[in-house]
Amino acid sequence: MKKYIKQIFLFTALAASVVSCDTESEFDIPQIKEVLLFEGFESTIAGSGTTENAIALTGWSNFNVNPAGTRKWHSRSFSNNKYADFSSFFSAAGSSDEVWLITPKVNLTASKDWLFNFQSKARSWTGKNLSVFISENYDGTQAGIATATWVELNPILPTAQVDDFVGSGDIDLNAYKGKDISIAFKYVGNKTAGTTTTFQLDNIKIFENN
Numbered sequence: 286m287k288k289y290i291k292q293i294f295l296f297t298a299l300a301a302s303v304v305s306c307d308t309e310s311e312f313d314i315p316q317i318k319e320v321l322l323f324e325g326f327e328s329t330i331a332g333s334g335t336t337e338n339a340i341a342l343t344g345w346s347n348f349n350v351n352p353a354g355t356r357k358w359h360s361r362s363f364s365n366n367k368y369a370d371f372s373s374f375f376s377a378a379g380s381s382d383e384v385w386l387i388t389p390k391v392n393l394t395a396s397k398d399w400l401f402n403f404q405s406k407a408r409s410w411t412g413k414n415l416s417v418f419i420s421e422n423y424d425g426t427q428a429g430i431a432t433a434t435w436v437e438l439n440p441i442l443p444t445a446q447v448d449d450f451v452g453s454g455d456i457d458l459n460a461y462k463g464k465d466i467s468i469a470f471k472y473v474g475n476k477t478a479g480t481t482t483t484f485q486l487d488n489i490k491i492f493e494n495n
């Protein structure tokens with residue numbers, strides 16, 4: 286019995302010595318990176334068939350600035366995943382669409398580095414209908430879209446029909462540190478002209494860089 290107890294004691298002492306050899310860095314708590322904006326559209330109400338539910342999230346803007354355009358970015362769902370969706374294919378014949386989905390205003394703290402990314406998918410490809418912009422002076426109104434200064438960003442976007450969402454890549458926002466910014470997703474299409482690619486957006490994120 287004593288021999289058995291002695292073996293247990295030796296094993297415990299050996300285990301303790303192994304643990305004591307670990308460096309403190311192995312027990313460091315990973316630094317938490319700040320996320321200023323994340324939107325996966327899961328709180329929206331998805332439409333079905335020809336029924337469309339325009340996206341109306343707090344702080345977001347969703348406008349079709351063409352006088353005859355009534356349709357907006359709307360919520361869809363597939364395989365239990367919701368996303369923003371637009372195509373001019375379902376618009377009235379002869380009408381044009383210029384539809385803007387714009388994030389809430391976000392302040393990029395001057396003391397940190399910031400990145401932006403999102404995912405997109407293209408269906409029924411007829412050409413590139415989607416562009417992405419950033420502004421420092423958008424006021425959140427439909428009229429303000431025309432008066433704001435917009436700078437086009439260069440994310441990775443689908444160039445043909447794809448069955449899976451494509452990552453935009455991380456877009457450096459450090460030129461805007463210390464400023465309030467809004468990011469816009471602009472879809473331009475025309476059913477009569479046949480520019481009707483369906484674009485879908487998901488997992489829009491502004492976050493702290495490593």
